[in-house]
Amino acid sequence: MKELVILSGKGGTGKTSLTAAFATLASGCLLCDADVDAADLHLLMQPVIRKRTEFQGGGVAVIDPQRCTSCGTCVDLCRWSAIGPDVVVDEIACEGCGVCVDFCPEQAIDFPIKTCGQWFISDTRCGPMVHARLGIAEENSGKLVTLVRQQARQLAEERGLDLILTDGPPGVGCPVIASVGGATSVVIVTEPTVSGIHDMARAIELCRHFKVPVMVCINKFDLNPDNSTTIERMAREGGLPVVGRVPFDQAFTRAMVQGKTLLEFDGNGSAASVLRQVWAAIMNTPAMTAGQQTAA
Amino acid sequence: MIISIASGKGGTGKTTVATNLAVSVDGPVQLLDCDVEEPNAHLFIRPSIRETKTVTTPVPEIDLEKCNQCKKCAEICRFRAIAVLGDTVLTFPELCHSCGGCMAVCPEGAITEKGRELGVLEAGAMNGVSFVHGRLRVGEAMSPPLIRAVRDRTWADGLTLIDAPPGTSCPVIAAMKDTDFVLLVTEPTPFGLHDLQLAVEAVKILDIPMGLMINRADVGDDHVRDYARAEGLPILMEIPFDRQIAESYSRGDMFALAFPEWKARFREMIEKIETMTGKGAGAQ
Numbered sequence A: 001m002k003e004l005v006i007l008s009g010k011g012g013t014g015k016t017s018l019t020a021a022f023a024t025l026a027s028g029c030l031l032c033d034a035d036v037d038a039a040d041l042h043l044l045m046q047p048v049i050r051k052r053t054e055f056q057g058g059g060v061a062v063i064d065p066q067r068c069t070s071c072g073t074c075v076d077l078c079r080w081s082a083i084g085p086d087v088v089v090d091e092i093a094c095e096g097c098g099v100c101v102d103f104c105p106e107q108a109i110d111f112p113i114k115t116c117g118q119w120f121i122s123d124t125r126c127g128p129m130v131h132a133r134l135g136i137a138e139e140n141s142g143k144l145v146t147l148v149r150q151q152a153r154q155l156a157e158e159r160g161l162d163l164i165l166t167d168g169p170p171g172v173g174c175p176v177i178a179s180v181g182g183a184t185s186v187v188i189v190t191e192p193t194v195s196g197i198h199d200m201a202r203a204i205e206l207c208r209h210f211k212v213p214v215m216v217c218i219n220k221f222d223l224n225p226d227n228s229t230t231i232e233r234m235a236r237e238g239g240l241p242v243v244g245r246v247p248f249d250q251a252f253t254r255a256m257v258q259g260k261t262l263l264e265f266d267g268n269g270s271a272a273s274v275l276r277q278v279w280a281a282i283m284n285t286p287a288m289t290a291g292q293q294t295a296a
Numbered sequence B: 001m002i003i004s005i006a007s008g009k010g011g012t013g014k015t016t017v018a019t020n021l022a023v024s025v026d027g028p029v030q031l032l033d034c035d036v037e038e039p040n041a042h043l044f045i046r047p048s049i050r051e052t053k054t055v056t057t058p059v060p061e062i063d064l065e066k067c068n069q070c071k072k073c074a075e076i077c078r079f080r081a082i083a084v085l086g087d088t089v090l091t092f093p094e095l096c097h098s099c100g101g102c103m104a105v106c107p108e109g110a111i112t113e114k115g116r117e118l119g120v121l122e123a124g125a126m127n128g129v130s131f132v133h134g135r136l137r138v139g140e141a142m143s144p145p146l147i148r149a150v151r152d153r154t155w156a157d158g159l160t161l162i163d164a165p166p167g168t169s170c171p172v173i174a175a176m177k178d179t180d181f182v183l184l185v186t187e188p189t190p191f192g193l194h195d196l197q198l199a200v201e202a203v204k205i206l207d208i209p210m211g212l213m214i215n216r217a218d219v220g221d222d223h224v225r226d227y228a229r230a231e232g233l234p235i236l237m238e239i240p241f242d243r244q245i246a247e248s249y250s251r252g253d254m255f256a257l258a259f260p261e262w263k264a265r266f267r268e269m270i271e272k273i274e275t276m277t278g279k280g281a282g283a284q
Helices: A015-025 A041-045 A073-077 A099-103 A141-159 A174-180 A194-209 A225-237 A251-257 A270-283 B014-024 B041-045 B072-076 B101-105 B144-151 B170-176 B190-206 B223-231 B243-251 B260-277
Strands: A002-007 A030-033 A048-059 A113-124 A127-134 A163-167 A185-190 A214-219 A242-246 B002-006 B029-033 B048-062 B082-085 B088-091 B111-126 B129-136 B159-163 B181-186 B210-215 B235-239
Touching: A002 A015, A002 A141, A002 A174, A015 A041, A015 A163, A015 A185, A015 A251, A015 A270, A030 A041, A030 A141, A041 A127, A041 A251, A041 B190, A048 A141, A073 A099, A099 B101, A113 A141, A127 A141, A141 A163, A141 A174, A174 A194, A185 A194, A194 A214, A194 A225, A194 B041, A194 B243, A214 A225, A214 A270, A225 A242, A242 A270, A251 B190, B002 B014, B002 B170, B014 B029, B014 B041, B014 B159, B014 B181, B014 B210, B014 B260, B029 B041, B029 B144, B041 B129, B048 B088, B048 B144, B072 B082, B072 B101, B101 B111, B111 B144, B129 B144, B144 B170, B170 B190, B181 B190, B181 B260, B190 B210, B190 B223, B210 B223, B210 B260, B235 B260
Parallel strands: A002 A163, A002 A185, A030 A127, A030 A163, A185 A214, A214 A242, B002 B159, B002 B181, B029 B129, B029 B159, B181 B210, B210 B235
Antiparallel strands: A048 A113, A113 A127, B048 B111, B082 B088, B111 B129
């Protein structure tokens, strides 16, 4: 089984629009949305949820005013200033370390486990999908991403699907690290802007750190052809395949407004034909073809 | 006054707005780039960096001479960052949240703290703009302490602009918490609207006044405006999709400097925010 993870570093370069387009092009795959913080893939795939499971995060301190003697021990120990002088816990600031719970001489602090999100197994017109919703202002996004990817693998095995397409989160932090480990390959969708280039470089460095093969796809390449050339040069110097140059096209936005992938919206347009070539190039990279001979 | 610029969805134009705002206002202004995973504001402001500082977070160090393997440290740690195995103690610094519980609970005084590197903080200036950002070490998962280190540089008074990371989870909260106003930058598309709704909920939890800036205002559909009306969110400014603006962004240029009419519009937006919050740029 292979897992292709779509990343970008910078947000808004077109990860989700391209992931959805690839889902239309792949003959049978499992979709996994690893952007649990601001997930958007479901807006294009309209998943029908078959199974919904709560995601338990860490605990949160709750002080019982009946038992509390306002001794101030917890206030002094808390490194997040989450307990005010009125001895009430600010749930947003609470890190869930439980130090106050253990040290309270009156045992006046409870530590209930918080439900901090949900994850879903769904069906879409392109195949099954595993996705999640982290609660607003919650922590543990990395744990939820790890869980979603594990579930995606398990489901792909059960359904006999050999490709997982994973839409990743922006950045290079906790949820991105959780998205990369163990992936077959990463496609970095970048754009020819100074920030797109800067962030791509950091995302490539992260993939190298975790020893995952990387390929680069340039979106909106015609916005700045010089910068696109720079990206290609950087990829070449790093020994990374460039799987395509996708033109800037308002059709992506129009497809999104209709809740369709670009190929469903305009399968005969110029962007669609470019995406077919990109998809073929991705599936032809050494990382994605490795092991195919022996498997067959 | 502290204004944070946030969005939910990435790539809607937070950095464009933060940097153009910074160069549009009269008088001193501070720009804190709190998107420490992918800081970009420096590519536009191009400050001369005068200070570079490594930011660390405290993690435990065990003195095995003093340790008697009582396991209290492993028991208190909710993050499984300490394990006692036989007569040795293993720490997993990348799992440690720096709560200090192990050090506080150790009856033998065998635990001290040392710094684990999270990234660097860089500070500098360009013309009237004072600039600070954080740069998370690639491979590091824990960004909030670095964001807080950048936030610690906030001026006591005057105007501070914060470029926040995308999303709605802990890094965004660390960037927006205790600011006076949140300017949410969105685009009128289904993705923009969906992530805006999440961001609005996050700002409501923090109980901070907010307003909207609609970027690429003429693409997509009308649902963002309908939502803003229903929620009573003021739309403070709109920027149409303009290939010239997109191209100037791609080069790292700030369009407010090239087009004075836009500079005036950014300045007007700051005035509107001052009126809404009842805070002038100089007020606390």
